[in-house]
Amino acid sequence: MFSRRDFIHTGLAGASLLAVPAHAQLRIEITGAGARQFPIAIAAFEGDGLLPRSISDVVRADLERCGLFRIVETGPQPVGESAKIDFPNWKYRGADAFVAGSVTRLADGRLAVRFRLFDTTKASDLGGLELTILTEQFRYAAHRIADWVYEKLLGEPGAFSTRIAYVVKNGRQYQLQIADADGQNASAALVSDDPIISPAWSPDGTRLAYVSFQTKKPVVYLHTLATKQRTVLSNFKGSNSAPAWAPDGSRLAVVLTKDGLSQIYELRADGSGARRLTQSTGIDTEPFYSPDGKFLFFTSDRGGSPQVYRMPASGGDAVRVTFEGNYNVSPRVSPDNKTLAYLTRSEGRFRIALMDLASQQVQILTDSDKDESPSFAPNGRLVLFATEVGGRGVLSAVSVDGRVKQRLSGFAGDVREPAWGPLSR
Numbered sequence: 001m002f003s004r005r006d007f008i009h010t011g012l013a014g015a016s017l018l019a020v021p022a023h024a025q026l027r028i029e030i031t032g033a034g035a036r037q038f039p040i041a042i043a044a045f046e047g048d049g050l051l052p053r054s055i056s057d058v059v060r061a062d063l064e065r066c067g068l069f070r071i072v073e074t075g076p077q078p079v080g081e082s083a084k085i086d087f088p089n090w091k092y093r094g095a096d097a098f099v100a101g102s103v104t105r106l107a108d109g110r111l112a113v114r115f116r117l118f119d120t121t122k123a124s125d126l127g128g129l130e131l132t133i134l135t136e137q138f139r140y141a142a143h144r145i146a147d148w149v150y151e152k153l154l155g156e157p158g159a160f161s162t163r164i165a166y167v168v169k170n171g172r173q174y175q176l177q178i179a180d181a182d183g184q185n186a187s188a189a190l191v192s193d194d195p196i197i198s199p200a201w202s203p204d205g206t207r208l209a210y211v212s213f214q215t216k217k218p219v220v221y222l223h224t225l226a227t228k229q230r231t232v233l234s235n236f237k238g239s240n241s242a243p244a245w246a247p248d249g250s251r252l253a254v255v256l257t258k259d260g261l262s263q264i265y266e267l268r269a270d271g272s273g274a275r276r277l278t279q280s281t282g283i284d285t286e287p288f289y290s291p292d293g294k295f296l297f298f299t300s301d302r303g304g305s306p307q308v309y310r311m312p313a314s315g316g317d318a319v320r321v322t323f324e325g326n327y328n329v330s331p332r333v334s335p336d337n338k339t340l341a342y343l344t345r346s347e348g349r350f351r352i353a354l355m356d357l358a359s360q361q362v363q364i365l366t367d368s369d370k371d372e373s374p375s376f377a378p379n380g381r382l383v384l385f386a387t388e389v390g391g392r393g394v395l396s397a398v399s400v401d402g403r404v405k406q407r408l409s410g411f412a413g414d415v416r417e418p419a420w421g422p423l424s425r
Helices: 004-010 055-065 089-091 135-154
Strands: 026-029 039-043 069-072 097-103 111-119 124-133 165-169 173-180 186-193 195-203 207-212 218-222 227-232 239-244 253-256 263-270 286-290 295-300 307-312 326-335 339-346 349-356 362-363 372-376 382-389 392-399 407-410 415-420
Touching: 039 055, 039 135, 055 069, 055 097, 055 135, 097 135, 124 135, 135 173, 135 295, 173 195, 186 207, 195 239, 195 295, 207 239, 218 239, 227 239, 227 253, 227 349, 253 286, 263 286, 286 326, 295 326, 326 372, 339 372, 339 407, 349 382, 372 415, 382 415, 392 415
Parallel strands: 039 069, 039 097, 239 286
Antiparallel strands: 026 407, 097 111, 111 124, 165 173, 165 415, 173 186, 195 207, 207 218, 218 227, 239 253, 253 263, 286 295, 295 307, 326 339, 339 349, 349 362, 372 382, 382 392, 392 407
């Protein structure tokens, strides 16, 4: 059987949370860098003074914190997207790419944000975007620009305009918070006097499934973010926990005890059609669908200790996936289906591990002691997780090669249960 700490990790008990300010904004501390950094200069945008904060500053911060770009300083002089670019100068200063842009107010009061990306080595225009926004949307516009630049230069999607969900507790009050991927614009989607755990994003990013104890037992709810409408997904006899969405959004896997021990069941997205998927005499929990929809990964102690298993998504025979160590839980599969992030315990330390599913080679990504709840960025480049520093829980992230580590700080207390949302659509 799992210990009390095991149940916390598997989502079968209340969250272990301490006080946190309701509207804390997070600061990101970065250590390490990618094996190769792309040098880029991002000039101040013309008209940036129309905004609460410079858009170019946010774009710089986004690209810098991913560890794959080296920012070349430009100075305070703004440069518009239609300005004549001194390519030899910027190439001499070490920038292989240059971003220029502008912000102008339209007749209806909205703002037009324009930018262009230039290749200084070829003295060429790589394109750009024009975004029409409200003033309060300036951070989203900056994240969209950073995503565009990231994809243009690296050939894969950026994840700066995505969102993260996490649970905090302020005094006796629990909050399910939503924030930008950089920790800013935090707001409470739900406030409750009872524990909230295990938030899981729908594939389209419009809803969250989570577990609430407001009826003094664990019940799975669906929360529509735009309308704040809450509906009960699963309220069977006993415990209802650990929701996980299928990639097509048509169904969820949940953990129920209605027939005895914790077992994994499948439900339609409206809560109907409950069907049992696992048939073991142990505890089966923490389901997670592979992004291709073919498999369901989960944690089970059926072999004597908590390990990660895999079975067909429709149910069937399960095979063990993790073998190193006697405690491996919380499986999460990367968006490309190639790697598995999970929590492993070694010499009393709980750390994030990454397994190559083809070779079964394992790499320990973190050097902390009390990590939990890994969650991949939707482009697969980073793993978000909760950890403990100085007796307090914080959110952290680590690149999948282990080189870049981020810590999101600024809370007065603890924060847990992070979940990274899907790419913006």
